Amino acid sequence: MYLLARFFDSTDIFYVPLCFIILFAVIRYKANRQKEKHVRRLYFQAFGFRIICVVIFTLITEYYFKGGDTGLYYQATMDLRAALKDNFDLLSDVITSLRLTSSNPLFPYFYYDNYADDLTYNYMSSPSNFFIPKLALLPAIAFNNSYVCINMLFSFFALGGAIRLFKFFYHYYPQYWREIAIATLFLPDVCYWCSGLLKDPVCFGAIGYILYGMLNIFVKKRKIFISLVWIFIASFLIFYIKVYILLVLALSILIWLFAEFNKLINDKTLRRVFAIMTFSLAVFLGYVMINYLTSQEAAQGYRLDKIMERSEDQRRNYAAITEERRGSHFEINTSNPVLLVLNGVSATFYRPFPWEIKSPIMLLSAAEALIFLYLTLYFVFKRGLGKFFGMPFTDPRIMMCFIFSFLFAIAVGSTTANFGALSRYKIPCMPFYFLMLMLLYKKANLPYPKWFNTLLIKITGKAPFKPKPLYPAKSPVPS
Secondary structure (H helix, E strand, O other), X not given: OOOOOOOOOOOHHXXXXXXXXXXXXXXXXXXXXXOOHHHHHHHHHHHHHXXXXXXXXXXXXXXXXXXXXXXHHHHHHHHHHHHHHHOHHHHHHHHHOOOOOOOOOOHHHHHOOOOHHHXXXXXXXXXXXXXXXXXXXXXXXXXXXXXXXXXXXXXXXXXXXXXXXXHHHHHHOHXXXXXXXXXXXXXXXXXXXXXXXXXXXXXXXXXXXXXXXXXXXXXXXXXXXXXXXXXXHHHHHHHHHOHHHHHHHHHHHHHHHHHHHHOOOOOHHHHHHHHHHHHHHHHHHHHHHXXXXXXXXHHHHHOXXXXXXXXXXXXXXXXXXXXXXXXXXXXOOOOOHHHHHHHHHHHHHOOOOHHHOOOOOHHHHHHHHHHHHHHHHHHHHHHOHHHHHHHHHHOHHHHHHHHHHHHHHHHHHOOOOEHHHHHHHOHHHHHHHHHHHHHHHHHOOOOOOHHHHHHHHHHHOOOOOOOOOOOOOOOOOOO
């Protein structure tokens, strides 16, 4: 037996409705504070979609995967609860322990929890893995160890970040609320993997809190203190769970801020000179920040001088594990940096292809990848490859999406050789790539394919107003 965890209990009959009512009250309060009717409606639609995803995730975890990573996190959470029940003084060890070691007072609770091959203990020896059950401990105490309630709360945190990501882009492009809503609130693969006891909902939610906090501080100049608090908390979470997300995000935000301030210069020549200087400075500061962050223990594996040498090792490990379990392994077969980048981007955004589907779970990722590939090729054929790579640098927000999505795709796509793992690792960059693509369509005055326009309306509802073009076509020169 791979896992012994049971995800359902008779007490769920009481605690799950209670948790739902509390979360619904929060989302209703937040929605009613929005002025626009269509934005209020999106709050409820997004919440309902997340609840559906939580139910599907929980059922698939129980009856298809029969455990997996989320089962290990849940068992570790139960072990922490057992430790505190025996001796509440161990709370200080729970808070301060970076990882689980044999000398830790918590060790016996993990070592003797009836898991075969000491699976829980070995898995919790990683700081990033041990961090998740510590986050789940409070929800477990509040809702009597209900796995469904823990999933709902993790999903709700991800939804909070997704809503803030929506509000970030809605501030700049209110007439394209449909595109922003689908990119941030309704991408199926993203919502599914952000609906359970995993690292992904925490990291994805934290990205939204960081970006919206930056918007409040540097653009809106409001709620400075609370924004700083959220930025600190969210950055702390990402740093200890998946530090490479923070590295790419920090560089992207730096370049976005420099580009925003560069727009304030009226003289074109001076603006171009300043743009080159600020871009170079942003890259330099990003390099310094990345190397500083990766000097810490939790991030040693992400130093720039180690990334390339690790990628080949990771691909070999994925190949060996997948061969043993007959999973969805794919080959990259190159050590050339250029080909590695191209294959990494392709694997992240456009694969698995339909003929690479090996399990029902891959259907969702394959459908999204096919849509991404079609929309990308449609734009390239209609407007050219030059505009696809050149136009993002004419708008600070599109440029940020371009840099974050492509750097992230290179990082995860070139080091992962399993579609199952990649479908989770790529989650943070998918909304940014999709939104970049949609804004490029608008900037190039290229209509969407008819089927996609119909899809936009069906998902988000009828438009409350006729949107005006963000990038209108140039007026003809009078003869």
